[in-house]
Amino acid sequence: MSDAMLTPSSSEPILRIEGVYTNIAQYHILQGVDLVVPRGGVTMLLGRNGVGKTTTLRTVIGHWRAHQGRILFDGEDITKLPTPAIARLGIGFVPEDMGIFADLTVEENMILAAVSGPINSARLDWIFTAFPPLKTFWKSDAGTLSGGQKQMLSIARAMVEERKLYLIDEPTKGLAPAIISTMAKALKDLKDQGSSVLLVEQNFAVAKALGDSANVMDDGRMIWSGDMAELAHDATLQERLMGLSLEAH
Amino acid sequence: MSAAPEHAPTMARLSLSDRLAPHMPVLLVPLLALAGFVAIMNPASWLTLTVSGLAMGMMIFIMASGLTLVFGLMDVINFGHGAFVSVGAFVGISVLMLLGHMTSAPSLILNLAAVLLAVIGAMLATGAMGWAFEKIIVAPVYGHHLKQILVTMGGLIVVEQLIIVLWGPEEIYFNRPEALKGAITFAGAAIEKYRLVAVAVGLAVFAAMRWVLRGTKIGLIVRAGVENGEMVQALGYRLKLIFVGVFIAGSALAGLGGVMWALYQEVITAHMGNHAMILIFIVVIIGGLGSVEGCFIGALLVGLMQNYIAFLEPKAALISNIALMVTILMWRPMGMIPVVKAK
Numbered sequence: 001m002s003d004a005m006l007t008p009s010s011s012e013p014i015l016r017i018e019g020v021y022t023n024i025a026q027y028h029i030l031q032g033v034d035l036v037v038p039r040g041g042v043t044m045l046l047g048r049n050g051v052g053k054t055t056t057l058r059t060v061i062g063h064w065r066a067h068q069g070r071i072l073f074d075g076e077d078i079t080k081l082p083t084p085a086i087a088r089l090g091i092g093f094v095p096e097d098m099g100i101f102a103d104l105t106v107e108e109n110m111i112l113a114a115v116s117g118p119i120n121s122a123r124l125d126w127i128f129t130a131f132p133p134l135k136t137f138w139k140s141d142a143g144t145l146s147g148g149q150k151q152m153l154s155i156a157r158a159m160v161e162e163r164k165l166y167l168i169d170e171p172t173k174g175l176a177p178a179i180i181s182t183m184a185k186a187l188k189d190l191k192d193q194g195s196s197v198l199l200v201e202q203n204f205a206v207a208k209a210l211g212d213s214a215n216v217m218d219d220g221r222m223i224w225s226g227d228m229a230e231l232a233h234d235a236t237l238q239e240r241l242m243g244l245s246l247e248a249h
Numbered sequence: 250m251s252a253a254p255e256h257a258p259t260m261a262r263l264s265l266s267d268r269l270a271p272h273m274p275v276l277l278v279p280l281l282a283l284a285g286f287v288a289i290m291n292p293a294s295w296l297t298l299t300v301s302g303l304a305m306g307m308m309i310f311i312m313a314s315g316l317t318l319v320f321g322l323m324d325v326i327n328f329g330h331g332a333f334v335s336v337g338a339f340v341g342i343s344v345l346m347l348l349g350h351m352t353s354a355p356s357l358i359l360n361l362a363a364v365l366l367a368v369i370g371a372m373l374a375t376g377a378m379g380w381a382f383e384k385i386i387v388a389p390v391y392g393h394h395l396k397q398i399l400v401t402m403g404g405l406i407v408v409e410q411l412i413i414v415l416w417g418p419e420e421i422y423f424n425r426p427e428a429l430k431g432a433i434t435f436a437g438a439a440i441e442k443y444r445l446v447a448v449a450v451g452l453a454v455f456a457a458m459r460w461v462l463r464g465t466k467i468g469l470i471v472r473a474g475v476e477n478g479e480m481v482q483a484l485g486y487r488l489k490l491i492f493v494g495v496f497i498a499g500s501a502l503a504g505l506g507g508v509m510w511a512l513y514q515e516v517i518t519a520h521m522g523n524h525a526m527i528l529i530f531i532v533v534i535i536g537g538l539g540s541v542e543g544c545f546i547g548a549l550l551v552g553l554m555q556n557y558i559a560f561l562e563p564k565a566a567l568i569s570n571i572a573l574m575v576t577i578l579m580w581r582p583m584g585m586i587p588v589v590k591a592k
Contacts, residue, residue: 061483087485099480101473103588112469115485157484 020069092158102143306552307451312506315499321539331522337504379500537584
């Protein structure tokens with residue numbers, strides 16, 4: 001893994017979202033979101049359902065357009081760039097619905113995700129270690145995989161090349177505890193390598209285990225930003241921000 | 250937090266019916282040929298009709314393959330696709346007429362060279378026309394099916410009228426190059442040489458398309474784009490460029506199909522593409538929207554069905570393909586090999 005990519009080149013955050021408003025049809029989903037994702041580590045994006053977490057990620061990758069505000073990635077304004085150009089700057093995206101190409105094999109899904117050339121064999125070995133079923137079903141159609149295996153493929157696809165930032169939307173949603181453990185371990189590996197991750201997660205145990213910093217959204221705005229540890233240990237704060245205590249989970 | 254236990258799945262052997270199910274569409278072609286053999290009861294007639302049906306199917310496949318890809322990848326219902334068939338036929342046959350000294354010479358090489366030049370001319374013209382058609386007519390109506398139907402039908406009418414302005418309103422009759430005239434006799438059956446050429450060209454086009462789609466990264470992007478274009482873009486691929494490329498390729502293939510169809514019929518009219526659209530749509534629908542393999546099988550079924558029924562019960566030939574479509578859609582409502590999922 002190249003040190004150049006993983007060593008912070010400056011103190012600038014890898015991603016900075018400033019006053020972003022996003023509308024979907026007549027609905028005003030994001031209403032002035034501010035968010036800073038530092039280089040290295042896992043930044044959690046938390047909040048109840050429907051507060052704008054997924055829309056924030058989709059606005060960063062360019063699937064939705066910000067009507068106001070700006071998004072800076074690695075110092076470059078990407079607010080108006082098309083999605084492919086944003087992705088090629090070094091952003092890996094794992095959508096909430098996984099975005100698996102069901103009619104392609106696992107191998108073809110991975111080849112497609114390796115945008116810059118053939119898959120690096122050492123990196124593929126690492127992925128197989130993290131997600132053994134992908135090796136077992138390498139030649140199988142992705143549509144035949146179980147839900148957990150599809151999620152593994154979705155994350156593996158983002159990991160197949162080094163990215164400057166990973167946007168991951170609810171990777172443990174609806175998965176069995178054993179699969180959640182596998183996911184969490186893979187994301188921990190990613191974090192230990194110095195990668196920058198912006199993670200939307202509803203599983204608070206995973207959020208506590210992985211998160212370095214946390215941002216809580218409500219009604220399309222960021223209502224709290226700080227250390228994940230601080231949030232994890234303050235039940236009153238959790239109750240105030242999200243209407244429930246993390247300790248209950 | 251501990252990792253999941255070692256993954257060691259048990260692989261169960263599927264039953265015969267489960268293993269056959271994915272291949273059933275492919276098996277339909279020999280099954281239909283077999284049914285035709287039983288119904289016709291005359292091996293020589295059956296062979297002639299089968300080759301004729303396969304040739305017709307191959308030409309329909311060439312014309313339809315671009316449409317199915319355009320629909321699958323771009324979600325565009327292009328009722329103007331027939332315009333490329335007509336333009337391809339007129340440009341190709343015009344080139345052939347210009348090369349009359351080559352087509353009338355008793356030389357296989359000169360004849361084939363003339364046809365090759367005609368095909369290149371037709372594909373270049375329809376490819377360029379496809380590029381303009383996408384930019385001017387289709388691009389403003391992405392995502393709006395009703396508008397797509399209206400503007401592409403409008404585009405078809407405009408192109409047909411332009412053909413009439415440029416080549417005149419009359420039907421144009423012509424002769425095939427010398428080497429493609431006549432028939433060979435095999436097992437007591439007379440088989441037109443041109444039909445064998447059409448089968449060979451159809452197989453070559455299918456093999457080339459399959460190789461591009463299954464064996465190259467561009468093909469991977471196209472197949473993935475048919476399923477989930479948004480995700481393909483999130484991986485970093487400029488899908489709009491691929492869209493335009495596929496539209497151009499699909500238009501050029503329709504142009505090739507137009508030349509082949511014209512050489513088959515030995516007459517061209519401004520409306521020939523429009524007339525072929527009925528068969529093209531049947532093939533695309535029963536094949537499964539977006540599926541090249543489904544389109545290929547569907548075209549062969551349509552070609553064989555048309556020829557067998559026209560021989561056995563000529564009056565029923567008109568409805569035979571509609572009946573085929575109804576039957577297949579009752580069996581597989583999304584077509585034989587659907588790629589585009591219900592939206």
